[in-house]
Amino acid sequence: MDYHTLSKEELIAHINELENKPYGLVWEKREEFIPQNITLRHNHEHHILKAQGQPTHTLIEGENLYALTLLKKHIYDSLDVICFVPPYFTRNNDLRYTDNFSSNKKNQFKYSEWINFMYHRLVIAKDLLKQDGFIAVHIDEKMHPYLQLLMNDIFGESNFVSDITWQNKYGRANDKKTISSLTEYILIYAKNQKNIQFARTALNQEYVNKTYKNHDNDKRGAWRTSQLYKDKNQKSYKVTSPCGVEWEKPWNVTPETFVKLAYDNRIWWGKDGTAQPRKKIFLAESNGQVEINLWTGKEYGYVGDGKTELEKWIPLKGKFLYPKPVQLEKKILSLHPNKNAKIMDFFAGSGTLGQAVMELNEEDGGKRECLLITNNENNIFDEITYPRLRNVIESRGFKENWLCYHLEHEKDPL
Numbered sequence: 168m169d170y171h172t173l174s175k176e177e178l179i180a181h182i183n184e185l186e187n188k189p190y191g192l193v194w195e196k197r198e199e200f201i202p203q204n205i206t207l208r209h210n211h212e213h214h215i216l217k218a219q220g221q222p223t224h225t226l227i228e229g230e231n232l233y234a235l236t237l238l239k240k241h242i243y244d245s246l247d248v249i250c251f252v253p254p255y256f257t258r259n260n261d262l263r264y265t266d267n268f269s270s271n272k273k274n275q276f277k278y279s280e281w282i283n284f285m286y287h288r289l290v291i292a293k294d295l296l297k298q299d300g301f302i303a304v305h306i307d308e309k310m311h312p313y314l315q316l317l318m319n320d321i322f323g324e325s326n327f328v329s330d331i332t333w334q335n336k337y338g339r340a341n342d343k344k345t346i347s348s349l350t351e352y353i354l355i356y357a358k359n360q361k362n363i364q365f366a367r368t369a370l371n372q373e374y375v376n377k378t379y380k381n382h383d384n385d386k387r388g389a390w391r392t393s394q395l396y397k398d399k400n401q402k403s404y405k406v407t408s409p410c411g412v413e414w415e416k417p418w419n420v421t422p423e424t425f426v427k428l429a430y431d432n433r434i435w436w437g438k439d440g441t442a443q444p445r446k447k448i449f450l451a452e453s454n455g456q457v458e459i460n461l462w463t464g465k466e467y468g469y470v471g472d473g474k475t476e477l478e479k480w481i482p483l484k485g486k487f488l489y490p491k492p493v494q495l496e497k498k499i500l501s502l503h504p505n506k507n508a509k510i511m512d513f514f515a516g517s518g519t520l521g522q523a524v525m526e527l528n529e530e531d532g533g534k535r536e537c538l539l540i541t542n543n544e545n546n547i548f549d550e551i552t553y554p555r556l557r558n559v560i561e562s563r564g565f566k567e568n569w570l571c572y573h574l575e576h577e578k579d580p581l
């Protein structure tokens with residue numbers, strides 16, 4: 168900021184702002200140009216119409232800030248999930264995706280321009296989310312601290328849900344002098360923490376095979392056992408096994424409940440009927456397990472897998488694109504329990520999220536619909552996003568529709 172050009176009032180306002188914000192993120196807040204007359208023009212020749220009554224997705228080519236500004240008038244408070252990978256910050260133009268943040272050397276706050284760019288888009292993104300919706304943003308370790316503070320500012324710290332660590336590489340870079348990083352992050356915020364509940368995941372099959380047995384051929388199927396007594400706070404009482412062995416412990420259920428469990432054959436006294444009693448927990452009654460914040464590459468793919476997947480559909484001819492693995496995107500989307508969720512990616516790039524949505528619908532019978540926005544930087548829309556989605560649909564036989572639009576507006580005078 169050039170302080171010499173500011174009036175006395177502007178300087179006072181600036182000092183006030185800095186003094187009233189003693190910690191947190193400080194950056195050079197600037198307005199971005201927003202045209203008055205933003206419209207969506209049907210890109211008729213690109214529409215993909217496969218089946219009536221099936222999910223109909225939307226693909227918009229254009230500047231995402233303008234698209235978001237327009238969408239805010241129509242789909243306020245109506246998205247379940249927003250998920251994206253922002254353009255990376257770099258000053259060296261060695262980027263996988265080119266960006267606009269490397270040119271401005273005047274900027275005295277190093278990452279200010281990137282933060283400002285993200286700020287304007289995230290503010291609108293929050294407005295578009297439903298009250299029980301969430302946003303998931305992929306981020307590398309360098310920009311992670313800035314993004315987290317920014318998202319705390321916009322969504323509120325109380326709406327922080329998780330910071331997932333994704334193992335994106337498996338081999339260490341041995342030429343590093345200090346530490347070789349194998350991870351990236353996915354920051355998740357709720358629109359309103361008290362309204363969200365994530366889907367639980369199926370129990371790990373290896374764990375199920377190892378833990379659940381059916382020693383007594385119970386009609387209800389395989390079961391495991393859990394402890395029935397607590398050391399503290401509970402009054403002891405005596406119980407007797409069917410073969411007459413007595414046990415006195417501070418059981419963690421009341422005597423009445425113990426009797427009910429025993430009557431329903433939910434107490435296990437060991438194979439010979441003499442062991443300390445334990446409670447039977449049936450696999451069929453399990454409601455899965457809660458998700459954890461450590462996602463391995465083995466399960467959800469490594470960074471190279473996204474590119475390999477993309478190359479199945481589009482020859483990349485040496486283009487520097489590192490999309491996230493489809494498997495990883497599907498995992499994020501499946502956190503939302505609504506299988507008909509409305510989903511958006513406004514940095515859609517090669518369209519990985521679009522493929523993930525269609526695959527997930529096929530796998531679980533859902534009718535999720537997504538809205539992708541991307542610019543045509545380096546012809547990405549013409550040469551990659553659109554042809555990828557079309558090729559995926561044709562080859563996999565998906566019966567889903569895509570409506571394509573081009574964003575029209577007056578030009579930024581700068």
Ligand SMILES: C[S@@+](CC[C@H](N)C(=O)[O-])C[C@H]1O[C@@H](n2cnc3c(N)ncnc32)[C@H](O)[C@@H]1O
Pocket residue numbers: 229230231232251252253254255264489490491513514515516517518519520540541542543544547
């Ligand atoms: C990091 S990439 C996203 C990669 C994407 N997840 C994929 O699967 O390929 C960011 C993408 O956002 C697009 N982009 C960057 N700035 C944009 C803007 N202001 N409006 C619309 N798209 C933008 C770029 O074309 C770039 O491909």
